[in-house]
Amino acid sequence: MRNAFRLLLWLLLLWASTAAAYASFDDSKLWFERLSDDERSATQTDLILLGHYQYLVDGQFGRGTFEAIAAFQKSQGRAGTGVLTDFERRSLRDQAGQVDSRLGIELVSDTPAHVAMMIPLRLLSIRNPTDAGTSYVSEDGEFSLETMHVSLADQSFEALLDVMTSPDPERTVTYRSFGAGRFVVSGQIGDYSFYTMFVSAAGEAVGYSLAWGKDYAHEGAVTSVYIASHFTPLGNLPPPDELKKAEGTGGAPPRGAFVLPEDQPELILLNADITDQTSAEFDRALAARPNVRVVALNSPGGSVDSALKMADEIHKRRLTTFVPRDMGCYSACAYIFFAGIDRQAEGELGVHQISAEVADLVLAQTTLGDVLDALEEFGVHQQVISHMLRTPPDDMYVFSPAELSEFGILSGDPLSITVALEQPADPATGGGAAIVYLSSQSNAAEAERSRSYIEGRWSTLFGETRPEVESAGDIFRVQLPAPSLERANAICAAIKADGGGCYVTAAGS
Template identity: 30%
Template sequence: MNYAPPKLALCVCALLWGVANPWTVTLSWAQPAPSTRAPDPAIDAARSAFEALPEADRRGIQEGLIWTGDYSGVADGTFGRQTFDAMSTFQKNTGRPSTGILSAADRNTLQANARNDRTAVGFETVIDAKSGVQLGVPLKLLSKSGDNPNGGSRWQSADGKVTLDTRVAPGDATLSSIYDRNLAIKTPGRVVTYKVLRPDFFVIAGETPAGKFYTRYAGAASGIRAFSIGYDKSVAPQFDRLVVAIANSFVPFPTGPGPIVAQPASVPATPSPPTVTGGQAPYGTGLILGKRHVLTAAPLDRCKEIRIRNAKVQQINGKGPFLLEMSQDLEGRPAALSPDTAAVGQRALVFAFGNDGDGEKLLAAAATIEDGQTLTGALQPGASGAPVISEAGALIGLVNAAPSSSRQIAGIVPSARYAVVPANLLTERFPSLASILTKPAAPMESTADIAGIVRSSIVPITCSL
């Protein structure tokens, strides 16, 4: 196999900050890193070519690039700078012009190389009988198999340098308690290089003097399941890359038909999509314009019934962005914000309602403005129509369409590019918005100040499909 130097990009810094009622706000300024790049015609051309492909082909390209060592993100078919750089690097390494646009011949070469690499390590997707998780395992490298003494299964290399475990946590355990216990391990020289705890999962990764380790636990109503891998630093150039492939394959609670067996899964199982009815998972976010009016850029065309909290939307004006007219008065008030035009590379916050597994919350995701009509950020379901606010507290615009299902790799939400309806177009289209948007009464010096202004002025939108 032609192993390239590892390019893991699984480490993301995050700041979680609770803001007082009526809602909790989760703030995450550190994703993504600020961008200072001007619009690049080469990237735009590569984006157009990539997005013209069927989704299965787009995912297949990213999966192939994981195996060539050029990509370390989630294989979700979404174009971003990391995907562009990975395709360009692959072309360069194979003696082709590095345009970032893969021809049919390029894609065939990529898939052939990926198949060869997968075959060389015997990478198979298995559904583990002991733990119930679905996982990709390099069976030729981890030829020894048996039970994990702590529950679950174990695959190990013949020389003992690599160990891959699955496990099920005891019934009385919680993610928080297991997380704390893993952080408290005092092995000499053990250093945690990355950690993240969320309501439904946690990830801890790090190093020891001789090796590396990566652990992920996921929780649901049915229990807590996990996998972990530890490996000697002498095999890191090979296994750093395989950790990305394994993490991409991990499904803690597969829903495939038939009995659970420890053998290659003929059809990979996938998690159930989030529910978008009954207010359980917000479909989008809206900006209050008056007692009975809400503005949103969320794609509502396919919704049979639209609700904002317990009130039904009785009329929709426009073809997007939409001005929603309610059947009853709303709690809240128009935002004390001023409209602004964003500069390339400017940092911003996207305020949106979502469900992170611990109930409905107002979430704030960091974003970087790419141009006047797009941003890059780690957005989740519920961010469609969400206001984009500058660090100074000005309204830059509304997110057009965000993901309809959760996107994560190893528990990390990857950044992607999203369209934005600029504030100036909104004020032209809806004159009432221009009269409402005014400069804040007091300067906003922190994200908490912005959240204090925004939280009473936006609402979650749900729809019945």
């Protein structure tokens, strides 16, 4: 009888532990799929940088994503629930940002190899041209990356894989994968590990090969997956203003979310959503503009923590903030604006409450406390704060020109600066000066389904304009034309406040 009782107890415990594991997986899936497309991809990318996720970034939830989230939580001494609290998300972002900064990861347009890819330039600091691409090597020679392109005129893509995996006494292939126009081969060459990937594109194969010694085992594992997830044949690149980072050579290219006009050396323009990486990108923009005096703002908002970091830096440096005509600064962007020693706004300035899940109410209140402390330090009047606290997260309070003066929002002398990014609308086509990008899908059917959902959910924001599907190679984008960047940013801000995802560019860029 005692043995039977013990068996029953053991079975109950086994059932309870199994049920708890599945409950965690289901809860994790529900939480993850509530995130925006950008947030899901960013979470997987951050987990890659910390060595917890070993798969390509796709924004899709699966066992690998669940286990990576749980592994990160356990590494922090917390329960591996698979559901990140706001505190854990900030910790993940901060730690991944430190790795990103240490490696110096930048998007490089490698023209000789016909590719664009994220490369750890601080680690692979020595660059030399090759016959088919470029070689990037660490200072000690123990970590290398070689980009290349191969014509498929005389051989098939599969035949190239056979060449890469053919018997070789100096090479041991431990993994190979082929499909959907991409193949991966990895293994050992003597004491070195290697990872090779090729993609079929426009009659050629473009790719890269990484090799690293045992002292770089962690960096090799992280970098191989990170590069594979952020690799694009140049023929399929999106417009330049959509790129998050640009190669730091020649002229004054964008620094992530920032534009550095060549003819205005005292100006930096924020022209994108505020992500967890934007504050680090701002540091790089400041380093590239040592004589900066004015920070212009055109953003629908985004990460509060990142915005507060930039605001603190602007206030310390006593910089002027400026919202140019036909542009807008909303939500978290407003905290950056208020940090300016002098503040001018010819475009729109909008505020609302901080958005947060009920389960994270305590953390939301802590974040709100940080915001209120910053606004007090910046000398923001109580009327401004009252409008912010009274406006729901799914709405936006835009200050009128009269209120900008009445509430002491503006300070200093008016600026004689022209910041022109938008292009005029084309009456013949009914096009707009800006585009709100709402979704990106791999086929037309999924794009149409996404378009229908978006139109049904946010039709009240769109007026008479309706989302449309545009194809660019194998990518199908759901987008909305807008008459100005100002209007586009207002729409995107409202969508983000309601839990959606989007970003804005000038039309034709």
